[in-house]
Amino acid sequence: MTRPVALLTGAGRSNGIAWAIATTLAADGWDVAFSHFGDYDRRMPLGGDPDRDPAALVAELQGLGARTIVLDADLADPSVPAQLVAEASAALGPITALVLSHAESVDSGILDTTLESFDRHFAVNTRASWLLLQAFAAQVPSEGGRVVALTSDHVVGNVPYGASKGALDRIVIAAARELASRGITANLVNPGPVDTGWMDDETRIALTAAQPSGRLGTPDDAARLVRFLVSDDARWVTGQLIVSDGGFSI
Template sequence: MTAPIALVTGVGRSNSIGHAIVLALAADGWDVAFTSWRAYEQRVPLGGDPANDPDRLVAAVQASGRRAVAFEADLSDPTVPDRLLADVGDALGSVGALVLSHAESVDSGILDTTPESFDRHFAVNTRAAWLLIRAFAGQVPPGGGRIVALTSDHIVGNVPYGASKGALDRIVIAAARELAPLGITANLVNPGPVDTGWMDEDTRAALAAHQPTGRLGTPDDAARLVRFLVSDDAHWVTGQLIKSDGGFSI
Protein backbone atom coordinates (compact mmCIF):
# COMPACT_ATOMS: atom_id res chain seq x y z
CA MET A 1 0.00 0.00 0.00
CA THR A 2 1.37 3.41 -1.00
CA ALA A 3 2.06 5.77 1.90
CA PRO A 4 0.23 9.11 1.96
CA ILE A 5 2.34 12.17 1.18
CA ALA A 6 2.51 15.39 3.17
CA LEU A 7 4.15 18.72 2.38
CA VAL A 8 5.19 20.80 5.40
CA THR A 9 6.49 24.34 4.88
CA GLY A 10 8.83 26.27 7.15
CA VAL A 11 11.08 23.52 8.50
CA GLY A 12 14.46 25.21 8.65
CA ARG A 13 15.47 24.59 12.26
CA SER A 14 15.46 21.60 14.59
CA ASN A 15 13.65 23.64 17.29
CA SER A 16 10.79 24.64 14.98
CA ILE A 17 7.18 23.50 15.07
CA GLY A 18 7.54 22.35 11.48
CA HIS A 19 10.38 20.02 12.43
CA ALA A 20 8.22 18.37 15.10
CA ILE A 21 5.35 18.04 12.62
CA VAL A 22 7.53 16.27 10.07
CA LEU A 23 8.70 13.71 12.63
CA ALA A 24 5.15 13.19 13.92
CA LEU A 25 3.73 12.60 10.45
CA ALA A 26 6.55 10.23 9.53
CA ALA A 27 5.81 8.27 12.72
CA ASP A 28 2.19 8.01 11.54
CA GLY A 29 3.24 6.55 8.20
CA TRP A 30 3.41 9.61 5.98
CA ASP A 31 6.13 10.23 3.41
CA VAL A 32 7.10 13.87 3.87
CA ALA A 33 8.41 16.70 1.74
CA PHE A 34 9.31 19.90 3.51
CA THR A 35 10.66 23.35 2.76
CA SER A 36 13.20 25.64 4.33
CA TRP A 37 14.78 28.95 3.32
CA ARG A 38 18.28 29.32 4.69
CA ALA A 39 18.52 33.02 3.78
CA TYR A 40 15.69 33.76 6.23
CA GLU A 41 17.15 31.52 8.93
CA GLN A 42 20.42 33.42 8.67
CA ARG A 43 18.68 36.81 8.64
CA VAL A 44 16.54 35.97 11.68
CA PRO A 45 18.75 33.68 13.81
CA LEU A 46 16.62 31.68 16.25
CA GLY A 47 18.92 28.83 17.16
CA GLY A 48 19.38 25.47 15.57
CA ASP A 49 21.76 24.84 12.69
CA PRO A 50 20.00 26.08 9.55
CA ALA A 51 22.89 24.97 7.36
CA ASN A 52 22.52 21.31 8.30
CA ASP A 53 19.18 20.78 10.08
CA PRO A 54 17.15 20.00 6.90
CA ASP A 55 19.60 17.29 5.82
CA ARG A 56 19.58 15.79 9.30
CA LEU A 57 15.79 15.73 9.31
CA VAL A 58 15.69 13.95 5.95
CA ALA A 59 18.06 11.34 7.38
CA ALA A 60 15.94 10.93 10.51
CA VAL A 61 12.75 10.37 8.52
CA GLN A 62 14.47 7.94 6.20
CA ALA A 63 15.88 6.05 9.18
CA SER A 64 12.29 5.56 10.39
CA GLY A 65 11.43 3.83 7.13
CA ARG A 66 9.62 6.70 5.40
CA ARG A 67 10.61 8.72 2.35
CA ALA A 68 11.63 12.34 2.81
CA VAL A 69 12.82 15.15 0.57
CA ALA A 70 13.80 18.72 1.44
CA PHE A 71 13.37 21.77 -0.79
CA GLU A 72 14.83 25.26 -0.54
CA ALA A 73 11.87 27.54 -1.25
CA ASP A 74 11.73 31.33 -1.22
CA LEU A 75 8.01 31.73 -0.63
CA SER A 76 8.18 35.48 -1.23
CA ASP A 77 8.46 34.54 -4.93
CA PRO A 78 4.96 34.02 -6.36
CA THR A 79 6.24 31.52 -8.94
CA VAL A 80 7.51 29.10 -6.28
CA PRO A 81 4.28 27.43 -5.00
CA ASP A 82 3.26 25.91 -8.34
CA ARG A 83 6.82 24.72 -8.99
CA LEU A 84 7.08 23.31 -5.49
CA LEU A 85 3.95 21.16 -5.76
CA ALA A 86 5.14 19.93 -9.15
CA ASP A 87 8.58 19.09 -7.77
CA VAL A 88 7.09 17.23 -4.80
CA GLY A 89 4.85 15.33 -7.20
CA ASP A 90 7.85 14.28 -9.27
CA ALA A 91 9.81 13.22 -6.17
CA LEU A 92 7.12 11.51 -4.09
CA GLY A 93 3.69 11.69 -5.72
CA SER A 94 0.48 13.67 -5.20
CA VAL A 95 0.33 15.55 -1.91
CA GLY A 96 -2.52 14.54 0.39
CA ALA A 97 -1.80 16.91 3.27
CA LEU A 98 -0.53 20.47 3.12
CA VAL A 99 0.76 21.87 6.43
CA LEU A 100 1.58 25.57 6.33
CA SER A 101 4.12 26.20 9.07
CA HIS A 102 6.28 28.84 7.37
CA ALA A 103 6.40 32.46 8.47
CA GLU A 104 8.15 35.74 7.97
CA SER A 105 8.32 37.17 11.50
CA VAL A 106 10.23 40.34 12.31
CA ASP A 107 8.93 42.34 15.28
CA SER A 108 7.73 45.89 14.61
CA GLY A 109 4.71 47.99 15.54
CA ILE A 110 2.42 50.60 14.05
CA LEU A 111 5.04 53.35 14.08
CA ASP A 112 8.19 51.50 13.04
CA THR A 113 7.02 48.97 10.44
CA THR A 114 8.41 49.79 7.01
CA PRO A 115 6.34 49.31 3.84
CA GLU A 116 8.97 46.85 2.62
CA SER A 117 8.67 44.71 5.75
CA PHE A 118 4.87 44.88 5.66
CA ASP A 119 4.81 43.72 2.05
CA ARG A 120 7.30 40.93 2.69
CA HIS A 121 5.21 39.57 5.59
CA PHE A 122 2.09 39.48 3.43
CA ALA A 123 3.96 37.97 0.48
CA VAL A 124 5.25 35.08 2.61
CA ASN A 125 2.56 34.57 5.23
CA THR A 126 -0.54 35.31 3.16
CA ARG A 127 0.03 35.30 -0.58
CA ALA A 128 2.25 32.22 -0.55
CA ALA A 129 -0.28 30.36 1.60
CA TRP A 130 -3.06 31.14 -0.88
CA LEU A 131 -0.91 30.07 -3.84
CA LEU A 132 0.15 26.86 -2.09
CA ILE A 133 -3.48 26.04 -1.29
CA ARG A 134 -4.46 26.67 -4.90
CA ALA A 135 -1.64 24.49 -6.22
CA PHE A 136 -2.47 21.77 -3.70
CA ALA A 137 -6.12 21.71 -4.76
CA GLY A 138 -5.03 21.34 -8.39
CA GLN A 139 -3.23 18.05 -7.70
CA VAL A 140 -5.08 16.57 -4.73
CA PRO A 141 -5.31 12.77 -4.97
CA PRO A 142 -8.63 10.94 -5.36
CA GLY A 143 -10.46 10.95 -2.04
CA GLY A 144 -9.39 14.47 -1.11
CA GLY A 145 -6.87 15.88 1.29
CA ARG A 146 -6.10 18.01 4.32
CA ILE A 147 -4.93 21.58 4.80
CA VAL A 148 -3.65 22.72 8.20
CA ALA A 149 -2.13 26.16 8.76
CA LEU A 150 -0.31 27.43 11.84
CA THR A 151 -1.58 30.83 12.91
CA SER A 152 -1.19 33.38 15.70
CA ASP A 153 -3.03 36.29 17.29
CA HIS A 154 0.19 38.02 18.40
CA ILE A 155 -0.09 41.46 16.84
CA VAL A 156 0.79 44.17 19.38
CA GLY A 157 4.37 45.16 18.60
CA ASN A 158 4.29 42.57 15.83
CA VAL A 159 1.91 44.24 13.40
CA PRO A 160 2.94 42.91 9.97
CA TYR A 161 3.19 39.35 11.29
CA GLY A 162 -0.12 39.43 13.14
CA ALA A 163 -2.00 41.17 10.34
CA SER A 164 -0.71 38.75 7.72
CA LYS A 165 -1.68 35.80 9.92
CA GLY A 166 -5.16 37.27 10.34
CA ALA A 167 -5.53 37.37 6.57
CA LEU A 168 -4.26 33.78 6.39
CA ASP A 169 -7.05 32.75 8.77
CA ARG A 170 -9.72 34.07 6.41
CA ILE A 171 -8.18 32.33 3.39
CA VAL A 172 -8.03 28.94 5.10
CA ILE A 173 -11.61 29.21 6.32
CA ALA A 174 -12.71 30.13 2.78
CA ALA A 175 -10.82 27.08 1.52
CA ALA A 176 -12.81 24.85 3.85
CA ARG A 177 -15.99 25.90 2.07
CA GLU A 178 -14.75 26.31 -1.48
CA LEU A 179 -12.66 23.14 -1.64
CA ALA A 180 -15.07 20.83 0.20
CA PRO A 181 -16.41 19.41 -3.10
CA LEU A 182 -12.87 18.13 -3.74
CA GLY A 183 -12.88 16.27 -0.43
CA ILE A 184 -10.48 18.76 1.16
CA THR A 185 -10.72 19.87 4.77
CA ALA A 186 -8.99 23.06 5.93
CA ASN A 187 -8.27 24.10 9.51
CA LEU A 188 -6.02 26.40 11.51
CA VAL A 189 -4.03 25.72 14.67
CA ASN A 190 -3.08 28.51 17.06
CA PRO A 191 -0.48 26.97 19.38
CA GLY A 192 -0.06 30.02 21.61
CA PRO A 193 3.43 30.95 22.80
CA VAL A 194 5.90 28.22 21.90
CA ASP A 195 9.59 28.78 22.49
CA THR A 196 11.18 28.08 19.13
CA GLY A 197 14.21 30.23 19.81
CA TRP A 198 12.65 33.69 19.95
CA MET A 199 12.22 34.01 23.73
CA ASP A 200 14.72 35.49 26.16
CA GLU A 201 14.63 34.53 29.82
CA ASP A 202 12.38 37.44 30.84
CA THR A 203 9.89 36.68 28.07
CA ARG A 204 9.88 33.00 28.94
CA ALA A 205 9.23 33.70 32.61
CA ALA A 206 6.48 36.24 31.93
CA LEU A 207 4.62 33.98 29.52
CA ALA A 208 4.95 30.92 31.74
CA ALA A 209 3.49 32.90 34.65
CA HIS A 210 0.42 33.62 32.51
CA GLN A 211 0.09 29.97 31.47
CA PRO A 212 -2.51 28.02 33.55
CA THR A 213 -0.56 24.80 33.09
CA GLY A 214 2.58 26.37 34.52
CA ARG A 215 4.64 25.60 31.43
CA LEU A 216 4.98 26.89 27.90
CA GLY A 217 3.89 24.96 24.86
CA THR A 218 6.37 22.87 22.92
CA PRO A 219 6.62 22.09 19.20
CA ASP A 220 5.46 18.55 20.01
CA ASP A 221 2.27 19.92 21.57
CA ALA A 222 1.39 21.62 18.27
CA ALA A 223 2.40 18.57 16.24
CA ARG A 224 0.00 16.31 18.13
CA LEU A 225 -3.00 18.33 16.98
CA VAL A 226 -1.73 18.61 13.42
CA ARG A 227 -1.26 14.84 13.16
CA PHE A 228 -4.92 14.42 14.21
CA LEU A 229 -6.23 17.03 11.76
CA VAL A 230 -4.53 15.34 8.79
CA SER A 231 -5.75 11.89 9.84
CA ASP A 232 -8.84 10.04 8.65
CA ASP A 233 -10.35 10.52 12.11
CA ALA A 234 -10.62 14.27 11.43
CA HIS A 235 -12.63 13.98 8.21
CA TRP A 236 -15.59 15.80 9.83
CA VAL A 237 -13.53 18.70 11.19
CA THR A 238 -13.16 21.62 8.79
CA GLY A 239 -13.27 25.41 8.76
CA GLN A 240 -12.06 25.60 12.36
CA LEU A 241 -9.47 27.74 14.12
CA ILE A 242 -8.42 25.63 17.08
CA LYS A 243 -6.47 27.08 19.98
CA SER A 244 -4.19 24.39 21.33
CA ASP A 245 -2.41 26.59 23.85
CA GLY A 246 -2.78 24.92 27.24
CA GLY A 247 -5.34 27.54 28.29
CA PHE A 248 -3.11 30.58 27.63
CA SER A 249 -5.93 32.37 25.79
CA ILE A 250 -8.53 31.86 28.53
Protein backbone atom coordinates (compact mmCIF):
# COMPACT_ATOMS: atom_id res chain seq x y z
CA MET A 1 0.00 0.00 0.00
CA THR A 2 1.31 3.45 -0.97
CA ARG A 3 2.01 5.71 2.00
CA PRO A 4 0.76 9.33 1.78
CA VAL A 5 3.41 12.05 1.69
CA ALA A 6 3.68 15.07 3.98
CA LEU A 7 5.98 18.06 3.64
CA LEU A 8 6.83 19.82 6.91
CA THR A 9 8.81 23.02 7.32
CA GLY A 10 10.84 24.07 10.34
CA ALA A 11 11.76 20.62 11.66
CA GLY A 12 15.42 21.15 12.50
CA ARG A 13 15.39 20.84 16.30
CA SER A 14 14.55 17.88 18.50
CA ASN A 15 12.63 20.09 21.00
CA GLY A 16 10.49 21.71 18.30
CA ILE A 17 6.84 21.22 17.38
CA ALA A 18 7.60 20.16 13.81
CA TRP A 19 9.81 17.30 15.06
CA ALA A 20 6.88 15.92 17.08
CA ILE A 21 4.57 16.31 14.10
CA ALA A 22 7.01 14.51 11.82
CA THR A 23 7.40 11.50 14.09
CA THR A 24 3.66 11.36 14.81
CA LEU A 25 2.82 11.31 11.10
CA ALA A 26 5.51 8.74 10.36
CA ALA A 27 4.09 6.48 13.07
CA ASP A 28 0.67 6.90 11.41
CA GLY A 29 1.98 5.66 8.08
CA TRP A 30 3.09 8.84 6.32
CA ASP A 31 6.29 9.37 4.36
CA VAL A 32 7.78 12.69 5.44
CA ALA A 33 9.86 15.33 3.71
CA PHE A 34 11.03 18.08 6.03
CA SER A 35 12.95 21.30 5.80
CA HIS A 36 15.00 23.25 8.30
CA PHE A 37 17.37 26.22 8.15
CA GLY A 38 20.62 25.42 9.90
CA ASP A 39 21.88 29.02 9.96
CA TYR A 40 18.77 30.18 11.84
CA ASP A 41 18.88 27.28 14.31
CA ARG A 42 22.55 28.02 15.06
CA ARG A 43 22.06 31.75 15.62
CA MET A 44 19.02 31.38 17.89
CA PRO A 45 19.46 30.24 21.52
CA LEU A 46 16.70 27.64 21.31
CA GLY A 47 18.43 24.45 22.36
CA GLY A 48 18.75 21.27 20.38
CA ASP A 49 21.76 20.54 18.20
CA PRO A 50 21.27 22.04 14.73
CA ASP A 51 24.30 20.21 13.38
CA ARG A 52 23.07 16.77 14.45
CA ASP A 53 19.31 16.95 14.90
CA PRO A 54 18.23 16.83 11.22
CA ALA A 55 20.18 13.61 10.66
CA ALA A 56 18.78 12.21 13.91
CA LEU A 57 15.24 12.97 12.73
CA VAL A 58 15.90 11.19 9.43
CA ALA A 59 17.04 8.13 11.37
CA GLU A 60 14.00 8.26 13.66
CA LEU A 61 11.58 8.58 10.76
CA GLN A 62 13.22 5.71 8.91
CA GLY A 63 13.01 3.64 12.08
CA LEU A 64 9.26 4.24 12.01
CA GLY A 65 9.09 2.87 8.47
CA ALA A 66 8.89 6.19 6.64
CA ARG A 67 10.72 7.21 3.53
CA THR A 68 12.11 10.67 4.12
CA ILE A 69 14.15 13.51 2.67
CA VAL A 70 15.69 16.43 4.54
CA LEU A 71 16.17 19.85 2.94
CA ASP A 72 18.20 22.72 4.42
CA ALA A 73 16.49 25.81 3.06
CA ASP A 74 16.40 29.56 3.61
CA LEU A 75 12.75 30.41 3.00
CA ALA A 76 13.58 34.11 2.72
CA ASP A 77 14.74 33.27 -0.81
CA PRO A 78 11.61 33.45 -3.00
CA SER A 79 12.86 30.67 -5.28
CA VAL A 80 13.13 28.16 -2.43
CA PRO A 81 9.47 27.26 -1.67
CA ALA A 82 8.79 25.87 -5.16
CA GLN A 83 12.13 24.06 -5.06
CA LEU A 84 11.18 22.40 -1.76
CA VAL A 85 7.90 21.11 -3.15
CA ALA A 86 9.56 19.95 -6.37
CA GLU A 87 12.39 18.11 -4.60
CA ALA A 88 10.08 16.53 -2.02
CA SER A 89 7.56 15.31 -4.60
CA ALA A 90 10.32 14.05 -6.91
CA ALA A 91 11.82 12.01 -4.08
CA LEU A 92 8.66 10.71 -2.40
CA GLY A 93 5.73 11.27 -4.77
CA PRO A 94 2.82 13.73 -4.78
CA ILE A 95 2.46 15.63 -1.50
CA THR A 96 -0.98 15.41 0.11
CA ALA A 97 -0.25 17.26 3.38
CA LEU A 98 1.62 20.54 3.80
CA VAL A 99 2.43 21.51 7.38
CA LEU A 100 3.85 25.01 7.79
CA SER A 101 5.78 25.05 11.06
CA HIS A 102 8.73 27.27 10.14
CA ALA A 103 9.24 30.69 11.65
CA GLU A 104 11.56 33.63 11.86
CA SER A 105 11.11 34.92 15.40
CA VAL A 106 13.42 37.58 16.80
CA ASP A 107 11.93 39.67 19.60
CA SER A 108 11.53 43.41 18.98
CA GLY A 109 8.81 45.99 19.44
CA ILE A 110 7.36 48.89 17.50
CA LEU A 111 10.19 51.26 18.39
CA ASP A 112 13.20 48.99 17.95
CA THR A 113 12.30 46.74 15.02
CA THR A 114 14.64 47.30 12.09
CA LEU A 115 13.47 47.42 8.50
CA GLU A 116 15.69 44.44 7.69
CA SER A 117 14.17 42.36 10.49
CA PHE A 118 10.62 43.36 9.57
CA ASP A 119 11.16 42.40 5.94
CA ARG A 120 12.81 39.10 6.79
CA HIS A 121 9.96 38.08 9.11
CA PHE A 122 7.41 38.71 6.38
CA ALA A 123 9.57 37.01 3.75
CA VAL A 124 9.88 33.83 5.82
CA ASN A 125 6.64 33.65 7.76
CA THR A 126 4.24 35.09 5.20
CA ARG A 127 5.59 35.20 1.65
CA ALA A 128 7.23 31.77 1.80
CA SER A 129 4.05 30.24 3.20
CA TRP A 130 2.02 31.71 0.34
CA LEU A 131 4.54 30.40 -2.22
CA LEU A 132 4.55 26.96 -0.59
CA LEU A 133 0.75 26.91 -0.79
CA GLN A 134 0.92 27.80 -4.49
CA ALA A 135 3.40 25.06 -5.29
CA PHE A 136 1.57 22.50 -3.16
CA ALA A 137 -1.78 23.21 -4.81
CA ALA A 138 -0.24 22.92 -8.28
CA GLN A 139 0.90 19.34 -7.67
CA VAL A 140 -1.78 18.00 -5.33
CA PRO A 141 -3.35 14.78 -6.67
CA SER A 142 -6.99 14.59 -7.72
CA GLU A 143 -8.10 13.27 -4.32
CA GLY A 144 -7.00 16.56 -2.74
CA GLY A 145 -4.89 17.35 0.27
CA ARG A 146 -4.49 19.10 3.61
CA VAL A 147 -2.78 22.30 4.70
CA VAL A 148 -2.06 23.04 8.35
CA ALA A 149 -0.14 26.12 9.49
CA LEU A 150 1.16 26.83 12.99
CA THR A 151 0.38 30.37 14.09
CA SER A 152 0.59 32.65 17.11
CA ASP A 153 -1.05 35.78 18.50
CA HIS A 154 2.10 36.84 20.38
CA VAL A 155 2.76 40.31 18.98
CA VAL A 156 3.46 42.69 21.91
CA GLY A 157 7.24 43.03 22.07
CA ASN A 158 7.45 40.66 19.12
CA VAL A 159 5.91 42.85 16.44
CA PRO A 160 7.40 41.53 13.19
CA TYR A 161 6.76 37.92 14.22
CA GLY A 162 3.18 38.49 15.37
CA ALA A 163 2.29 40.73 12.43
CA SER A 164 3.68 38.28 9.89
CA LYS A 165 1.79 35.42 11.56
CA GLY A 166 -1.40 37.49 11.43
CA ALA A 167 -0.93 37.89 7.68
CA LEU A 168 -0.31 34.15 7.40
CA ASP A 169 -3.66 33.53 9.12
CA ARG A 170 -5.54 35.49 6.47
CA ILE A 171 -3.75 33.71 3.60
CA VAL A 172 -4.50 30.24 4.95
CA ILE A 173 -8.16 31.07 5.56
CA ALA A 174 -8.39 32.42 2.00
CA ALA A 175 -6.82 29.19 0.76
CA ALA A 176 -9.60 27.21 2.42
CA ARG A 177 -12.10 28.88 0.09
CA GLU A 178 -9.96 29.32 -3.02
CA LEU A 179 -8.53 25.80 -3.04
CA ALA A 180 -11.64 23.91 -1.95
CA SER A 181 -12.45 22.97 -5.55
CA ARG A 182 -9.13 21.08 -5.64
CA GLY A 183 -10.16 19.03 -2.61
CA ILE A 184 -7.80 20.93 -0.31
CA THR A 185 -8.65 21.86 3.26
CA ALA A 186 -6.65 24.55 5.04
CA ASN A 187 -6.55 25.26 8.77
CA LEU A 188 -4.41 26.99 11.38
CA VAL A 189 -3.35 25.82 14.82
CA ASN A 190 -2.43 28.24 17.61
CA PRO A 191 -0.78 26.01 20.23
CA GLY A 192 -0.32 28.73 22.84
CA PRO A 193 2.79 28.76 25.02
CA VAL A 194 4.87 25.68 24.25
CA ASP A 195 8.41 25.58 25.59
CA THR A 196 10.47 24.74 22.53
CA GLY A 197 13.65 26.28 23.93
CA TRP A 198 12.72 29.96 23.96
CA MET A 199 11.60 30.25 27.59
CA ASP A 200 13.81 31.27 30.47
CA ASP A 201 12.97 30.14 34.01
CA GLU A 202 11.05 33.32 34.86
CA THR A 203 8.92 33.04 31.70
CA ARG A 204 8.29 29.34 32.26
CA ILE A 205 7.10 29.90 35.84
CA ALA A 206 4.84 32.83 34.89
CA LEU A 207 3.23 31.05 31.94
CA THR A 208 2.72 27.84 33.87
CA ALA A 209 0.94 29.80 36.59
CA ALA A 210 -1.37 31.28 33.95
CA GLN A 211 -2.41 27.87 32.63
CA PRO A 212 -5.69 26.50 34.06
CA SER A 213 -4.24 22.99 33.78
CA GLY A 214 -1.11 23.94 35.68
CA ARG A 215 1.21 22.81 32.91
CA LEU A 216 2.63 24.19 29.70
CA GLY A 217 1.78 22.80 26.30
CA THR A 218 4.12 20.28 24.71
CA PRO A 219 5.08 19.67 21.08
CA ASP A 220 3.14 16.41 21.31
CA ASP A 221 -0.05 18.32 22.20
CA ALA A 222 0.21 20.24 18.92
CA ALA A 223 1.19 17.14 16.96
CA ARG A 224 -1.95 15.29 18.05
CA LEU A 225 -4.17 18.02 16.63
CA VAL A 226 -2.20 18.22 13.38
CA ARG A 227 -2.51 14.43 13.07
CA PHE A 228 -6.29 14.84 13.13
CA LEU A 229 -6.37 17.78 10.71
CA VAL A 230 -4.40 15.94 8.01
CA SER A 231 -6.49 12.80 8.39
CA ASP A 232 -9.62 11.87 6.48
CA ASP A 233 -11.56 12.33 9.72
CA ALA A 234 -11.05 16.09 9.32
CA ARG A 235 -12.29 16.27 5.72
CA TRP A 236 -15.16 18.60 6.75
CA VAL A 237 -12.96 20.96 8.80
CA THR A 238 -11.54 23.87 6.84
CA GLY A 239 -10.93 27.59 7.16
CA GLN A 240 -10.53 27.34 10.92
CA LEU A 241 -8.04 28.91 13.30
CA ILE A 242 -8.06 26.46 16.16
CA VAL A 243 -6.76 27.70 19.50
CA SER A 244 -5.45 24.60 21.24
CA ASP A 245 -3.71 26.09 24.24
CA GLY A 246 -4.99 24.23 27.31
CA GLY A 247 -7.23 27.17 28.23
CA PHE A 248 -4.44 29.76 28.36
CA SER A 249 -6.42 32.29 26.29
CA ILE A 250 -9.70 31.94 28.22
